[in-house]
Amino acid sequence: MAEVSMWFREKISRRGLLWGGLAAAGGSAIAGTAAGQSVHSGHGTTSAAGAAPPQAHLAAHRSMITVGDVDNERNGFDPSRMVTDWETGSVSTLPDGRILRTFEIEAVDKEIEIAPGIMFPAWTYNGRVPGPALRATEGEHLRIVFRNSGSHPHSMHFHGIHAARMDGVPGAGLIGPGEEFVYEFDARPFGCHLYHCHALPLKRHIHKGMYGLFVIDPDPARHPELADVARSRLLGTPENAEWQEFAMVMNGFDTNFDNGNEVYAVNTVAHAYMKRPIRIVRNRPVRIYLANVVEFDPINSFHLHANFFDYFEQGTTLTPTLRTVDLITQVQAQRGILEFTYKDHETGLYMFHPHQSEFTELGWTGMFDVVEAVA
Amino acid sequence: MNEVSHIAAADPTAPVGSGKSRAALLWLILPLAALGLAITWLLVSDPLRNFGNGAPPVESLTFERTILSSDGIRVLVRAGGSEPMTIAQVQVDDAYWQFTQEPAGPLARGATAWIHLPFPWVLGEAHAINIVTNTGATFEHEIAVAVSTPTRDAGNLASQALLGVLVGLVPVAIGMMFYPALRGVGRNGMNFLLALTVGLLAFLLVDATAEAFELAVESAAIFQGQAMVVLAAAASFLLLMAAGRRDGVPTGLALATFIALGIGLHNLGEGLAIGAAFAAGAAGLGTFLVLGFMLHNITEGIGISAPMLKKRPPLWAFVGLALLAGGPAVVGLWIGSLAYAPQWSALALAVGAGAILQVIVEVTAYLMRSDGRGQAALTAPATMAGLAAGVSFMYVTAMLVKV
Numbered sequence: 001m002a003e004v005s006m007w008f009r010e011k012i013s014r015r016g017l018l019w020g021g022l023a024a025a026g027g028s029a030i031a032g033t034a035a036g037q038s039v040h041s042g043h044g045t046t047s048a049a050g051a052a053p054p055q056a057h058l059a060a061h062r063s064m065i066t067v068g069d070v071d072n073e074r075n076g077f078d079p080s081r082m083v084t085d086w087e088t089g090s091v092s093t094l095p096d097g098r099i100l101r102t103f104e105i106e107a108v109d110k111e112i113e114i115a116p117g118i119m120f121p122a123w124t125y126n127g128r129v130p131g132p133a134l135r136a137t138e139g140e141h142l143r144i145v146f147r148n149s150g151s152h153p154h155s156m157h158f159h160g161i162h163a164a165r166m167d168g169v170p171g172a173g174l175i176g177p178g179e180e181f182v183y184e185f186d187a188r189p190f191g192c193h194l195y196h197c198h199a200l201p202l203k204r205h206i207h208k209g210m211y212g213l214f215v216i217d218p219d220p221a222r223h224p225e226l227a228d229v230a231r232s233r234l235l236g237t238p239e240n241a242e243w244q245e246f247a248m249v250m251n252g253f254d255t256n257f258d259n260g261n262e263v264y265a266v267n268t269v270a271h272a273y274m275k276r277p278i279r280i281v282r283n284r285p286v287r288i289y290l291a292n293v294v295e296f297d298p299i300n301s302f303h304l305h306a307n308f309f310d311y312f313e314q315g316t317t318l319t320p321t322l323r324t325v326d327l328i329t330q331v332q333a334q335r336g337i338l339e340f341t342y343k344d345h346e347t348g349l350y351m352f353h354p355h356q357s358e359f360t361e362l363g364w365t366g367m368f369d370v371v372e373a374v375a
Numbered sequence: 376m377n378e379v380s381h382i383a384a385a386d387p388t389a390p391v392g393s394g395k396s397r398a399a400l401l402w403l404i405l406p407l408a409a410l411g412l413a414i415t416w417l418l419v420s421d422p423l424r425n426f427g428n429g430a431p432p433v434e435s436l437t438f439e440r441t442i443l444s445s446d447g448i449r450v451l452v453r454a455g456g457s458e459p460m461t462i463a464q465v466q467v468d469d470a471y472w473q474f475t476q477e478p479a480g481p482l483a484r485g486a487t488a489w490i491h492l493p494f495p496w497v498l499g500e501a502h503a504i505n506i507v508t509n510t511g512a513t514f515e516h517e518i519a520v521a522v523s524t525p526t527r528d529a530g531n532l533a534s535q536a537l538l539g540v541l542v543g544l545v546p547v548a549i550g551m552m553f554y555p556a557l558r559g560v561g562r563n564g565m566n567f568l569l570a571l572t573v574g575l576l577a578f579l580l581v582d583a584t585a586e587a588f589e590l591a592v593e594s595a596a597i598f599q600g601q602a603m604v605v606l607a608a609a610a611s612f613l614l615l616m617a618a619g620r621r622d623g624v625p626t627g628l629a630l631a632t633f634i635a636l637g638i639g640l641h642n643l644g645e646g647l648a649i650g651a652a653f654a655a656g657a658a659g660l661g662t663f664l665v666l667g668f669m670l671h672n673i674t675e676g677i678g679i680s681a682p683m684l685k686k687r688p689p690l691w692a693f694v695g696l697a698l699l700a701g702g703p704a705v706v707g708l709w710i711g712s713l714a715y716a717p718q719w720s721a722l723a724l725a726v727g728a729g730a731i732l733q734v735i736v737e738v739t740a741y742l743m744r745s746d747g748r749g750q751a752a753l754t755a756p757a758t759m760a761g762l763a764a765g766v767s768f769m770y771v772t773a774m775l776v777k778v
Contacts, residue, residue: 063473063493066464115471117463117509255511262466262507270471361470 064361068116070269075112077128079272083246086215086235087132094141101136101187102143107150107197107210114253115263115270115363122209123150123197129268130249130293131195131212135235138190138219144183148175154205155181157198158214159333161188168198190218190233192289192315192335194249206332207254207261207295209268213247213335215289218318226318233287233318244280245287250302250330250354250364252294259296263363264354270363277367283343286368289315291335300359301329302338305351309340327355342370432458436506436514437595439487439716442524447493450504450516451716453595454482466505467494485597496521525712535650535708542649542668543642543704548697549669550676557677558684565684566752567761569742572634572678573735574765579641580731582773584608586648587724594718603718604725611640611729616736624744625737628692630682633737635700637730638675642700644724646707651715667775674768675700682741 072078089103105125112129114120125131136142148154153176157168162185165172175181197210218230232239251268252261263270280286292300303326310320311328315337322328328336342350353365417423435455442449448467454460459481465474477489496502502518525531557568584604591600619625619633679696711720739753746752 064470065473066471067473115464115507117461118507118511119509120511253511255507256513262511262513358469362466363471 065274066115066271066363069275070113070116070272075128075269076110077268079267079269080276080278082128082130082133082267083248083273083278085133086135086247088135088235099137099140100143101140102145103132103134104145104147105131105156106147107154109150112209112268114255114265114268118255118263120209120253120255120263123152123154123205124209125156125212129209130251131210133213133215133247133289134195135215135217136187137217137234138187138222140187142183142185142187145180146173146175146183147180148177151177152205153177153199154197154210155199156183156195158183158185158195159193160185160214160216162186168195170198170200174199187216189316190216192291192312192337194291194293194333194335196293196333203295206293207252209251211249211251211291211293213249213289213291215247215315223318229318243285243287245289246278248288248290250290250292250294250300252297252359252364254296261294261296261362264294264359265363266366271365273366277349277369279369279371280342282345282347282370282372283341285339285341285343288338289335290330290338292330292332294332294359297356297359299329299331299356301327301354301356303327303353303355304338304340306345307340307342307350309338312337312339342368345370347371431510431512432456432460434460434508434510434512434514435596436460436508437593438504438514438516439595441516441518443496443518443521444524444526447491448496448502448504448518449492450490451487452482452490452506452514453487453597454484455596456482456484459483459486461509462488462490462506463509464507465490465492466507467492468502469505485595498522527713531712532709535712536705538665539646539705539708540701541665542672543646544697544701546669546672547638547676547679547701550673550678551680551693551697553677554680554683554693557680558687560684562746563755563757565681566742566746566755566757567764568677568681568684569738569745570758570761571674571765571768572681572761573738573742574762574767575674575678575769576634576637576731576735576738576765577762578766578769578773579638580728580735583641583644583724583728583731586644587721587728590648590717590721590724594716594721598718600718600721604721604728607722607725608729608732611726612732613729615730615733619733619737624740626741626744627683627686628688630734630737630741631679631688631692631696632699633730634679634682634734635696637727637734638679638700639703640723640727640730642672642727643703643707644720644727646704646709647711647715647720647723648707650708650711650713651717651720667772671769671772671776672701674765678765682738685745 087103089101092100092102094100106127108124108127110122110124110127111119112122112124122129134144144156144158146156153174155168155174158166162183166183166185168174168183173181173183193214193216195212195214197205199205217234220227220230220234223230228239231237232243234240235245248266249268250264250266252265253263253268254260255262265272288302290302294300305326308324308326311322311325312318313321313336315335320339321336328338330336347370350368350370351365352368353360433456437453437455438450439453440449440451452462461481462476464471466472472492472494475491477491482488490506492504494502496518498521500521502521504516504518506514506516508514525535557564560568587604587608588601591598591604594600615633615636619629625633676697679700683692707723742758743749743752746755748755752758
């Protein structure tokens with residue numbers, strides 16, 4: 001009879017009136033968690049020893065990760081390369097001596113694999129999500145040739161300074177399938193910006209994949225007081241080459257169209273940088289151009305492990321707007337520049353993720369693999 | 376000589392007969408050939424391609440079993456898509472988890488697979504499993520209260536048997552112990568007891584039918600739960616009616632046996648549902664609940680005894696009847712907690728409902744006959760009182776066990 005009452009107790013209601021034996025089940029769950037933590041904390045030691053085991057970055061997440069790998073070849077883009085892939089367009093000189101920079105962008109419907117095995121019917125710029133990370137220099141004249149080869153009307157709405165005619169809203173550069181439009185404006189203000197489709201309904205056009213980074217580097221000549229800082233931001237200078245710059249767009253995908261995301265990521269593919277950490281050289285500084293385009297959720301964030309960074313809100317200043325923080329939040333279309341270094345750290349795997357645990361657990365999480373030198 | 380002429384006379388008709396059967400055969404083959412032709416045409420020339428609008432295939436996934444153990448969570452899923460479907464990822468509580476699928480690969484319509492998740496579930500708390508297919512469709516399953524699923528070891532089987540005995544066998548046996556006290560009741564007393572039996576059976580009929588339909592909704596669409604419940608109940612009713620009346624209208628021990636069988640089938644279905652609820656962590660069970668079940672089922676013993684009041688059967692008959700009515704609860708609990716799917720519980724309850732309907736008909740008939748007044752007995756005050764007492768006793772005691 002004593003045994004029966006034990007059995008009843010194990011089957012007790014959720015109110016837990018008779019929390020008798022936290023029997024085998026509970027015990028093993030606790031043991032499981034403990035094991036996970038010991039693996040996690042093991043990082044420091046293995047890395048310090050010199051050679052991390054090949055699967056250490058996966059062990060950190062234990063079983064909480066997507067199964068399998070995404071076919072980057074079929075997708076036509078690879079998150080590991082996308083993170084340093086800047087689209088600089090083609091350059092010529094205008095009669096008045098100014099530089100004209102031309103980008104060619106095409107809207108195409110494309111089914112992409114956003115997590116291993118999960119296909120998403122995306123609308124893309126140039127066949128990739130996020131669209132190409134456009135990069136120009138302050139003061140240049142920009143010409144963006146936009147062709148719509150998709151099945152719906154689309155546009156490119158730039159966060160920047162331009163005429164109403166160039167705004168990419170209905171009646172000003174929003175074009176139907178098969179049409180073409182050329183957006184023209186000057187590159188200003190310098191900073192970390194973005195562009196996205198402004199066709200309606202806006203929510204659908206954004207979450208289907210129509211967005212990308214739009215970075216305008218400062219012109220050192222226009223900022224004599226902080227020319228060195230401006231030069232370090234200007235792509236192509238020796239000062240800039242010292243930096244390790246990464247393009248990151250925090251996005252999400254509503255695969256069942258219930259106005260809630262099933263997959264979160266940075267640069268589209270869930271767990272991409274968890275399975276293949278981003279290599280950084282220990283003694284060179286890091287700069288991240290970060291934007292948030294997540295739909296449905298009001299906020300996103302970026303948290304760096306074991307380190308702090310300076311933050312330049314929207315990148316429109318040459319001095320940080322936030323100093324020494326390890327977490328920033330962004331609403332949709334908010335963006336900024338993060339600067340930090342691991343030069344005083346041990347080599348090893350350092351995690352980054354939003355501090356909305358839900359986003360982290362649904363795919364938006366990654367690792368920096370800090371090494372002495374890139375082979 | 377006579378024989379020969381007979382055969383000779385029959386001879387001319389022989390070719391006509393075989394011609395008839397050949398024509399019948401032709402008319403059997405022709406429609407089948409037409410069907411084959413239609414199928415071939417559909418497959419080869421695809422005339423319905425205009426309906427293909429580029430939309431993804433319809434997908435459906437049903438969770439049939441959930442097993443929680445020290446190495447994580449296992450769920451048995453059944454696919455019901457218009458095309459084979461592929462499970463791409465699995466979330467537990469809004470987090471992607473590693474999983475293995477057995478057997479691996481796309482799931483054909485009606486096929487099942489086990490999904491194993493090495494998830495550290497928490498005792499007594501709720502978890503949600505969300506399966507994401509390759510098209511991005513999601514299928515969610517809630518584990519209301521996570522408890523370790525009973526395993527197939529002797530200790531668990533023994534404690535489940537004890538529970539089954541407590542809620543199934545013991546109350547029936549206790550109810551039967553009223554037998555000596557009930558013997559010798561007059562006509563009104565007899566009418567009251569038989570009507571009480573009908574009342575309790577009517578309650579069980581409603582209960583079993585409602586529960587069967589509820590479970591039918593949970594089962595995979597491929598089983599057509601609602602139709603299955605109706606057909607199974609009708610079939611069991613007709614079969615038992617036919618079997619019962621083969622040797623005349625059942626009375627006495629025979630009628631008691633049918634009542635016991637109906638109640639036993641109902642208890643089997645109940646046992647399946649209770650066992651499954653424990654296995655899935657959907658229900659808790661305390662001593663209070665077990666007491667409720669016991670009280671609820673005591674009338675069943677009285678009901679079984681009622682038709683035997685006129686002629687005392689041997690003692691072994693009581694033992695047999697108690698086992699027949701209460702024993703299936705034990706079997707149901709075992710099966711329910713070890714190998715459960717909603718469609719099987721629905722089927723068992725539907726068969727039980729049919730059986731109960733049969734005994735309602737037979738007990739009513741017996742009541743009219745034993746009273747001697749025919750239909751007038753049905754509206755007699757004692758009958759109405761018994762009916763009301765049976766239904767209301769069951770309803771009130773059910774309040775103790777419905778959660």
